[in-house]
Amino acid sequence: MNKSENSGKKENLSKKEVEKRKQQKQREKQEKKEERLANSKKGKSLEDMMAYIDEDGNITSTPPDPNKKREVNLEDIQIGVARKQEEEPASLIRTGVVTFFNESKGYGFIKDQRTQESIFVHVNGLLDRVRENSRVTFEVEMGHKGPNAVRVKLTK
The missing domain is CATH 2.40.50.140 (Nucleic acid-binding proteins)
Structure with a gap:
């Protein structure tokens, strides 16, 4: 076997490896796609997807208790940062x-x-x-x- 034949085998071998890796990546991609489809949220009801905010401002999956409802004055709601009081x-x-x-x-x-x-x-x-x-x-x-x-x- 001369030198040129030996380098040709190495090239073929690396091409085979590249092809194997390419196929492995395609398989992994397909598996991930199937997993995403299986775990997708499609088909859930609106109630299952609903989120609520409790009296402390935390997100929860349970609806609020109507007995804990309290009225808020619109003038009491402050949007933004409070103005700094001028110091003497x-x-x-x-x-x-x-x-x-x-x-x-x-x-x-x-x-x-x-x-x-x-x-x-x-x-x-x-x-x-x-x-x-x-x-x-x-x-x-x-x-x-x-x-x-x-x-x-x-x-x-």
Whole structure:
């Protein structure tokens, strides 16, 4: 047997394998199709397909109890997110301590006394010159990366 004959047998062998795999996939596909047809929901009654929502908002297959029915005022139904109540201007002013401030780079952080969160402060938001451990009052505005302290003043 020379080299060309040997490579021809390998090709034939792989072609046979490819054909076997192709037939196996077709059989599997046919079996899946038959299984889907057997488990299909066709032929079920409307009542079997019906779903209900109970008083807690959960989906259930049992119809609701008419004795638990309660009337709802249309004005009480709220669609969407509730509007945020405007805070009083006095409650917007917070107090805190400067925990870090880099004068050469022009930024730092203030620890809010009420929430204990660390809030970013930029030199542009300062009304007075601050250093680390300075007690300050400030307001918070949302920036691109989170809350920023603005209108920062030293407390006396």
